[in-house]
Amino acid sequence: AQITGANTVSSTSALPSALTRDEVRSVAPALERYGRETLLDRLWRRPDLSPRDRSLVTLAALIARGQAAELPTYVNLALDSGVKPSEVSEVVTHLAFYAGWGNAMAAVAAVREIFAARGIEADQLPAASPPLLPLDEAGEAQRAAGVAQSVRPVAPGLDEFTTDVLFRDLWLRPDLAPRDRSLVTVSALITAGHVAQLPFHLNRAMDHGLTRAQASEVVAHLAFYAGWPNAFSAVPVVKGVLEGRPG
Amino acid sequence: AQITGANTVSSTSALPSALTRDEVRSVAPALERYGRETLLDRLWRRPDLSPRDRSLVTLAALIARGQAAELPTYVNLALDSGVKPSEVSEVVTHLAFYAGWGNAMAAVAAVREIFAARGIEADQLPAASPPLLPLDEAGEAQRAAGVAQSVRPVAPGLDEFTTDVLFRDLWLRPDLAPRDRSLVTVSALITAGHVAQLPFHLNRAMDHGLTRAQASEVVAHLAFYAGWPNAFSAVPVVKGVLEGRPG
Amino acid sequence: AQITGANTVSSTSALPSALTRDEVRSVAPALERYGRETLLDRLWRRPDLSPRDRSLVTLAALIARGQAAELPTYVNLALDSGVKPSEVSEVVTHLAFYAGWGNAMAAVAAVREIFAARGIEADQLPAASPPLLPLDEAGEAQRAAGVAQSVRPVAPGLDEFTTDVLFRDLWLRPDLAPRDRSLVTVSALITAGHVAQLPFHLNRAMDHGLTRAQASEVVAHLAFYAGWPNAFSAVPVVKGVLEGRPG
Numbered sequence: 204a205q206i207t208g209a210n211t212v213s214s215t216s217a218l219p220s221a222l223t224r225d226e227v228r229s230v231a232p233a234l235e236r237y238g239r240e241t242l243l244d245r246l247w248r249r250p251d252l253s254p255r256d257r258s259l260v261t262l263a264a265l266i267a268r269g270q271a272a273e274l275p276t277y278v279n280l281a282l283d284s285g286v287k288p289s290e291v292s293e294v295v296t297h298l299a300f301y302a303g304w305g306n307a308m309a310a311v312a313a314v315r316e317i318f319a320a321r322g323i324e325a326d327q328l329p330a331a332s333p334p335l336l337p338l339d340e341a342g343e344a345q346r347a348a349g350v351a352q353s354v355r356p357v358a359p360g361l362d363e364f365t366t367d368v369l370f371r372d373l374w375l376r377p378d379l380a381p382r383d384r385s386l387v388t389v390s391a392l393i394t395a396g397h398v399a400q401l402p403f404h405l406n407r408a409m410d411h412g413l414t415r416a417q418a419s420e421v422v423a424h425l426a427f428y429a430g431w432p433n434a435f436s437a438v439p440v441v442k443g444v445l446e447g448r449p450g
Numbered sequence: 451a452q453i454t455g456a457n458t459v460s461s462t463s464a465l466p467s468a469l470t471r472d473e474v475r476s477v478a479p480a481l482e483r484y485g486r487e488t489l490l491d492r493l494w495r496r497p498d499l500s501p502r503d504r505s506l507v508t509l510a511a512l513i514a515r516g517q518a519a520e521l522p523t524y525v526n527l528a529l530d531s532g533v534k535p536s537e538v539s540e541v542v543t544h545l546a547f548y549a550g551w552g553n554a555m556a557a558v559a560a561v562r563e564i565f566a567a568r569g570i571e572a573d574q575l576p577a578a579s580p581p582l583l584p585l586d587e588a589g590e591a592q593r594a595a596g597v598a599q600s601v602r603p604v605a606p607g608l609d610e611f612t613t614d615v616l617f618r619d620l621w622l623r624p625d626l627a628p629r630d631r632s633l634v635t636v637s638a639l640i641t642a643g644h645v646a647q648l649p650f651h652l653n654r655a656m657d658h659g660l661t662r663a664q665a666s667e668v669v670a671h672l673a674f675y676a677g678w679p680n681a682f683s684a685v686p687v688v689k690g691v692l693e694g695r696p697g
Numbered sequence: 698a699q700i701t702g703a704n705t706v707s708s709t710s711a712l713p714s715a716l717t718r719d720e721v722r723s724v725a726p727a728l729e730r731y732g733r734e735t736l737l738d739r740l741w742r743r744p745d746l747s748p749r750d751r752s753l754v755t756l757a758a759l760i761a762r763g764q765a766a767e768l769p770t771y772v773n774l775a776l777d778s779g780v781k782p783s784e785v786s787e788v789v790t791h792l793a794f795y796a797g798w799g800n801a802m803a804a805v806a807a808v809r810e811i812f813a814a815r816g817i818e819a820d821q822l823p824a825a826s827p828p829l830l831p832l833d834e835a836g837e838a839q840r841a842a843g844v845a846q847s848v849r850p851v852a853p854g855l856d857e858f859t860t861d862v863l864f865r866d867l868w869l870r871p872d873l874a875p876r877d878r879s880l881v882t883v884s885a886l887i888t889a890g891h892v893a894q895l896p897f898h899l900n901r902a903m904d905h906g907l908t909r910a911q912a913s914e915v916v917a918h919l920a921f922y923a924g925w926p927n928a929f930s931a932v933p934v935v936k937g938v939l940e941g942r943p944g
Contacts, residue, residue: 220555230558230565232578233623234543241615242551249607267924269764270516270552272559296728303924304736305764308714311724312766318724331726354929357936360743360917361928368735369925376727396643396890397926423607430550431616432644434608435601442604467802477805477812479825480870481790488862489798496854517763517799519806643890670854677797678863679891681855682848689851 219243221276246427251420254284259383260421262286262294263390264428266310267302274313288323293379294387300369301391335375343370382411389413390421393437394429401437405444415445466490468523493674498667501531506630507668509533509541510637511675513557514549521560535570540626541634547616548638582622590617629658636660637668640684641676648684652691662692713737715770740921745914748778753877754915756780756788757884758922760804761796768807782817787873788881794863795885829869837864876905883907884915887931888923895931899938909939 219242220227227235247257258281265274278291295314299307318324347366355362374384385408392401405418422441426434466489467474474482494504505528512521525538542561546554565571594613602609621631632655639648652665669688673681713736714721721729741751752775759768772785789808793801812818841860849856868878879902886895899912916935920928 219551222555222558226562227555227558228578229572230561230575231539231543231554232572232575233540234546234554234558236578237543237546237615238551241611246611251607264550265552268516268550268552269762270550270556273552273555292725293727296725296731299728299731300921300925303758303762303764303927304713304732304921305759305762305767306924307725307728308716308721308767309764311716311721311728314724315720325723325726328724328726331722331730354932357932357939358913358916358928360745360914361920361932364735364740364917364920365925368731391924392926395924395926397930399930400926419605420607422605423611426608426611427547427551430553430638430642431547431612432639432642432647433550434605436644436646438601438604438608445604466798469802469805473809474802474805475825476819477808477822478786478790478801479819479822480787481793481801481805483825484790484793484862485798488858493858498854511797512799515763515797515799517797517803520799520802666852667854669852670858673855673858674794674798677800677885677889678794678859679886679889679894680797681852683891683893685848685851685855692851 219247219276219280221272242427246424249420249423251416252424255281255286256386256417257424258284258286259290259294259386260390260424261428262291263298263302263387264394264425266295266298266306267391267394268429269306269309271309271313274310275317278314278317282317282321287378288318288321288327289329289378290383292328293376293384296376297373297379297384297387298391300373301388302395329376329378333377335372336377336381338371338375346370380411382408382413385411386413386421389418390425393422393425393433396433396436398436398440401440402444402447405441406448409444409448418445466494466523466527468519489674493671496667496670498663499671502528502533503633503664503668504671505531505533506537506541506633507637507671508675509538510545510549510634511641511672513542513545513553514638514641515676516553516556518556518560521557522564525561525564529564529568534625535565535568535574536576536625537630539575540623540631543623544620544626544631544634545638547620548635549642576623576625580624582619583624583628585618585622593617627658629655629660632658633660633668636665637672640669640672640680643680643683645683645687648687649691649694652688653695656691656695665692713741713770713774715766736921740918743914743917745910746918749775749780750880750911750915751918752778752780753784753788753880754884754918755922756785757792757796757881758888758919760789760792760800761885761888762923763800763803765803765807768804769811772808772811776811776815781872782812782815782821783823783872784877786822787870787878790870791867791873791878791881792885794867795882796889823870823872827871829866830871830875832865832869840864874905876902876907879905880907880911880915883912884919887916887919887927890927890930892930892934895934896938896941899935900942903938903942912939 219238224235227238247254258277261277262281265277281291282288291314295307295310350362350365385404388404389408392404409418418441422434422437466485471482474485494501505524508524509528512524528538529535538561542554542557597609597612632651635651636655639651656665665688669681669684713732718729721732741748752771755771756775759771775785785808789801789804844856844859879898882898883902886898903912912935916928916931
């Protein structure tokens with residue numbers, strides 16, 4: 204699958220899969236049809252979410268589900284859709300924490316082959332310890348106070364790592380915009396059925412610029428990549444967040 | 451593992467696994483024993499669910515969990531137990547939507563090798579766009595009205611795809627009986643811990659002919675293939691459905 | 698990664714991953730840094746959980762998530778940290794039931810290569826049917842009575858297998874101490890987001906000797922290996938268990 208313009212996905216090449224059309228057809232002719240008609244020609248062309256955003260959402264879903272076999276196709280699609288190598292790198296690092304260390308390691312194994320094939324080298328990757336974005340002191344104080352009350356008495360180590368490593372380091376890394384970092388986090392949460400953490404992170408995503416229409420379309424997109432049940436489970440939670448926001 | 455008759459699974463050959471008995475024994479002798487005594491000779495022989503049904507349930511569980519390594523054994527077992535190639539094909543297509551696109555792609559990669567080895571070709575597979583089963587207009591109107599209220603205001607794209615692609619296309623495909631399609635859906639839901647969607651789909655399965663005894667036995671069977679916690683989480687939800695039905 | 702002493706993990710060799718540092722760095726330099734600074738030099742050295750316990754927790758997480766690619770590194774780390782081959786074997790067998798049959802089969806495929814490479818043979822493995830630990834008749838009667846009421850009417854097969862295979866066989870196998878078996882079970886439950894079964898099994902773990910500090914630290918450890926959302930979802934449930942216990 205190739206992006207031929209800012210807002211279109213070519214349907215002349217492959218399915219959105221590491222498998223060829225003929226391979227899919229040799230097991231399930233209908234699945235090949237859905238891949239073309241429903242995914243490529245319909246879902247990926249819907250206007251409420253750009254191919255770049257859909258790529259970020261899909262990468263998050265595949266990494267969160269450990270589906271490394273499909274990653275090469277979608278990493279290429281992401282890079283062709285305007286996601287920078289440094290952003291792919293940050294998505295993997297971010298999901299080490301929000302999906303699990305092993306998920307990130309599996310993603311590294313898949314992504315490094317794509318990076319090698321495309322000649323992407325160290326100078327295009329984020330620094331290990333770059334100057335960080337400025338901290339929103341008031342917001343972070345509020346978050347930390349909540350977690351200090353709920354988490355610290357039960358799991359002090361978790362509270363400590365959440366503050367030091369996540370909110371005063373990972374989230375401030377500059378090579379993935381806060382809005383995109385939140386989009387990836389929200390996508391990973393919906394994918395894994397973690398609706399309890401969704402209100403905090405969806406509000407954060409919208410504070411960082413994700414629109415209502417985009418939030419809705421993330422749910423529709425993830426129905427395909429995380430399965431219908433996860434999308435349906437997200438609906439009432441997304442509804443609560445949307446209703447709770449002004450405007 | 452081979453089926454030697456309509457209702458028996460031979461225990462003379464392999465374990466129900468892609469691994470040989472000796473391979474399993476070289477790590478965990480007890481696991482080899484449980485595979486023989488508990489799974490093959492006991493679980494798979496229990497009368498309340500036929501080997502054909504158990505095969506459908508197990509395929510759904512393996513695909514929903516992305517366990518492609520075990521699929522070849524169980525696809526062979528399914529085909530030996532009376533599941534048709536066209537039905538295996540439809541199970542994969544169906545679970546693209548209920549488990550996720552990447553899960554279906556991983557299943558395609560595994561199933562196509564089995565199909566090739568058994569000489570199963572295009573003429574044994576369902577058409578990409580066959581004449582569909584008749585739609586239950588009243589039931590669909592009721593479902594659509596519920597979703598229009600709950601889902602449409604939050605995720606209009608999800609509502610649209612659910613109606614067009616799922617309930618007016620996928621569910622009406624004729625090569626997997628509605629009862630079996632529901633059985634696969636229920637199995638995927640229990641496997642992934644999606645109990646919120648279970649009442650709708652278990653009722654639908656029973657409307658399509660799944661008996662109370664079969665529903666109960668699906669839970670017992672999935673304890674082994676989806677893990678005890680998922681089976682236990684399903685129990686109160688299944689209880690509610692069974693109690694809410696007449697007779 | 699190698700254990701160089703009872704309580705330390707060497708940071709001079711590899712990352713805690715099957716990938717090399719350079720491989721990780723070629724995709725995500727920050728991830729390599731977090732692997733060294735945050736996981737190896739900080740998390741694994743925290744005093745509230747020994748490297749042996751952390752190894753058991755991590756093996757449970759990797760097996761429960763089906764992350765076989767990372768298993769070899771962590772099986773070696775476990776064996777270097779004081780986990781016996783017979784205990785690794787029992788962890789795999791145990792998780793066949795608590796994570797799923799396919800998860801155990803995937804673990805067997807990974808572990809047998811490590812066992813072969815280290816010359817671990819049948820005489821170091823548990824017997825398939827060893828003399829069992831004595832049954833706590835009163836506790837088991839209480840558990841069985843609860844399940845007879847909740848599970849038996851809905852899924853009689855599940856009730857039967859739970860009693861015969863799990864609580865009168867698997868849990869009484871002598872080659873993994875009840876405290877460690879519970880630790881593995883609790884870790885698998887948190888990893889998979891199965892908080893409903895957590896109170897029973899965390900209480901059981903603490904009855905078997907898991908301390909409050911260890912229980913807390915399991916949550917912090919699993920944030921890294923099962924992802925932050927699963928750790929956060931476990932917090933209120935762990936809180937309830939800790940508050941409900943005397944002392």
